Amino acid sequence: MKLSKSSSVSSVVSNVDKHSTNTNLTTLFNKYVDKNNVFSWNSVIADLARGGDSVEALRAFSSMRKLSLTPTRSTFPCAIKSCSALHDLHSGKQAHQQAFIFGFHRDVFVSSALIDMYSKCGELSDARKLFDEIPQRIRNIVSWTSMLTGYVQNDNAREALLLFKEFLLEESECGGASENSDNVFVDSVAIASVLSACSRVTVNGVTEGAHGFVIKRGFDSEVGVGNTLIDAYARGGHVDVSRKVFDGMIEKDAVTWNSIIAIYAQNGLAAEALDVFDQMVKSTDVKCNAVTLSAVLLAIAHLGVLRLGKCIHDQVIKMDLEESVIVGTSIIDMYCKCGQVDLARKAFNQMKEKNVRSWTAMIAGYGMHCRAREALDLFYKMIKAGVRPNYITFVSVLSACSHAGLVQEGWHWLNTMGREFNIEPGVEHYGCMVDLLGRAGKLKEAYDLIEGMKVKPDFVVWGSLLGACRIHKNVDLGEIAAKKLFELEPNNCGYHVLLSNIYANAGRWEDVERTRTLMKNRRLAKTPGFSLVELRGKVHAFLVGDKEHPQHEKIYEYLEELNVKLQEVGYVTDMTSVIHDVDQEEKEMTLRIHSEKLAVAFAIMNSVPGSTIRIIKNLRVCGDCHTVIRLISKVVDREIVVRDSKRFHYFKDGLCSCGDYW
DNA sequence: GTAGGGTTAG
Numbered sequence: 243m244k245l246s247k248s249s250s251v252s253s254v255v256s257n258v259d260k261h262s263t264n265t266n267l268t269t270l271f272n273k274y275v276d277k278n279n280v281f282s283w284n285s286v287i288a289d290l291a292r293g294g295d296s297v298e299a300l301r302a303f304s305s306m307r308k309l310s311l312t313p314t315r316s317t318f319p320c321a322i323k324s325c326s327a328l329h330d331l332h333s334g335k336q337a338h339q340q341a342f343i344f345g346f347h348r349d350v351f352v353s354s355a356l357i358d359m360y361s362k363c364g365e366l367s368d369a370r371k372l373f374d375e376i377p378q379r380i381r382n383i384v385s386w387t388s389m390l391t392g393y394v395q396n397d398n399a400r401e402a403l404l405l406f407k408e409f410l411l412e413e414s415e416c417g418g419a420s421e422n423s424d425n426v427f428v429d430s431v432a433i434a435s436v437l438s439a440c441s442r443v444t445v446n447g448v449t450e451g452a453h454g455f456v457i458k459r460g461f462d463s464e465v466g467v468g469n470t471l472i473d474a475y476a477r478g479g480h481v482d483v484s485r486k487v488f489d490g491m492i493e494k495d496a497v498t499w500n501s502i503i504a505i506y507a508q509n510g511l512a513a514e515a516l517d518v519f520d521q522m523v524k525s526t527d528v529k530c531n532a533v534t535l536s537a538v539l540l541a542i543a544h545l546g547v548l549r550l551g552k553c554i555h556d557q558v559i560k561m562d563l564e565e566s567v568i569v570g571t572s573i574i575d576m577y578c579k580c581g582q583v584d585l586a587r588k589a590f591n592q593m594k595e596k597n598v599r600s601w602t603a604m605i606a607g608y609g610m611h612c613r614a615r616e617a618l619d620l621f622y623k624m625i626k627a628g629v630r631p632n633y634i635t636f637v638s639v640l641s642a643c644s645h646a647g648l649v650q651e652g653w654h655w656l657n658t659m660g661r662e663f664n665i666e667p668g669v670e671h672y673g674c675m676v677d678l679l680g681r682a683g684k685l686k687e688a689y690d691l692i693e694g695m696k697v698k699p700d701f702v703v704w705g706s707l708l709g710a711c712r713i714h715k716n717v718d719l720g721e722i723a724a725k726k727l728f729e730l731e732p733n734n735c736g737y738h739v740l741l742s743n744i745y746a747n748a749g750r751w752e753d754v755e756r757t758r759t760l761m762k763n764r765r766l767a768k769t770p771g772f773s774l775v776e777l778r779g780k781v782h783a784f785l786v787g788d789k790e791h792p793q794h795e796k797i798y799e800y801l802e803e804l805n806v807k808l809q810e811v812g813y814v815t816d817m818t819s820v821i822h823d824v825d826q827e828e829k830e831m832t833l834r835i836h837s838e839k840l841a842v843a844f845a846i847m848n849s850v851p852g853s854t855i856r857i858i859k860n861l862r863v864c865g866d867c868h869t870v871i872r873l874i875s876k877v878v879d880r881e882i883v884v885r886d887s888k889r890f891h892y893f894k895d896g897l898c899s900c901g902d903y904w
Numbered sequence: 905g906t907a908g909g910g911t912t913a914g
Binding site: 280281282285288314316319349351354355357384385390391392394430431433435436437438466468470471473474495499500501502504505532537540569571574575599634 | 909913
């Protein structure tokens, strides 16, 4: 695994963008002077709205109205825009009413702002009504774009594209003849919106087609268009094409850099994300901002490299971005995923402004650290604080219950979320609940829950059941779950392995053999497991049965020594995690060389006695490794923290924080 | 004199 040089990351210092200090009415009035002049008010409202200070903009609008000044047509668009930004339908409707009273509701600027406001507040049919009421002779590209974006933002990309088709027809028919012919041609903003729609329809090749249109119309050198193309290709799973677009852009702004960094981070390509960040820091014509650091923190969270995370946290403080909700939430997430849930809580407590995502990140953090009680306590606090939980919050709550085996609590929230919070359980919530029931041994209940689901069960749901069937040795339900999984993900061999383990457990060797042959014939390969361990600032990566690491021979020798000690405390190799295909001795070898064991051994050999060992694994830790690491923690008297793909395990004195329940 | 639509985030 290639990692970016951390030294250059810490040199970010010199190239930073202090976030703009909040403008306020007093400073603005000093700038525009005349309080009794409508135009002065218009400028103030516009400045505030443009600067993103929507609350102040609306306050200014209302102050102006209290002075009984008569608004002009230019007063409304910015006031309405501020309502859109705040998703404040109530104020939006009031502004609409006032625009009507003063006779500006037919103004095309006002109409476009209103269309945008209604769609951002989720009132798409009201937006469409206003759009249809605009006479064709004054309807321009902004009106079209507002409506188009409305569809995209309300998850109706197909309708957006149909509308664009209609637009193109009008553009070709009356583009030259209309009285506002200058405004009826497609522009770069409209194109960006269309590209965004393309990336959200599930049909292949739409983005590629639109890209062709972009080039034909000569918009390919526009930064905004390029930025949207980068995003569109990534949404379609073509991260490599995103990178090509990025590399081909002559002009790049902060959004361009942030987009590619975020894409890498979201797709698990953390090293690439950090590499691009490094280049961004070195480039002189663009400065990183809150969004940049948020994306970088996501990459670091993925890697679990605490030292780098702390480095970026320092950077956040230097850049005076501590009060940014976006950055604050990313810091919480980073600390949780780097195993420092208490540092995360400290950062959480220090946040002045918290939104639903900040609370959710902290709840999820407690969940993955098996601190379900704290997760639920925080959830109650959140509700008490008047913050409305969202879909993801409930996923985090149920997942916390699942990690801790809280069946009652799980049932309670699954049943209550729809009734009390108007959020219908989705496939992720059922996934957690099936996992929870399954691992608690309530397999029949889990299966019945799946059968009664209102949404189509996905691979997570069936995968949870299959996993539970392995733990509780249920062949019948295991076969049902596996059959569904083979249909849903025919190329994932993990399910074949699991089913095979279930057969092995039941002594059904013929079925084991059959599964194995099937895998061989379909050439299904197992995702290779790897583990990371950070030692004195350097990250060491280990693969299954690694023979690449310079110390590998010593590591294997040490593992042999450890094995003897483990057997003295009663350890017997658990064979069920391995396909029954080799003789006993060979099987033991296969097990022993799982990457997490190598990483643990390496870390014990090379670190200060008594220090905590931190490992990150890309897959779930297997049963045997779990037992071994648990016992190692006792034998060598070390605390060992393992982050697997699902959660954290804290091993100490021969016990694990998960209570062997995971 | 002043005005409306897009792309990056947890």
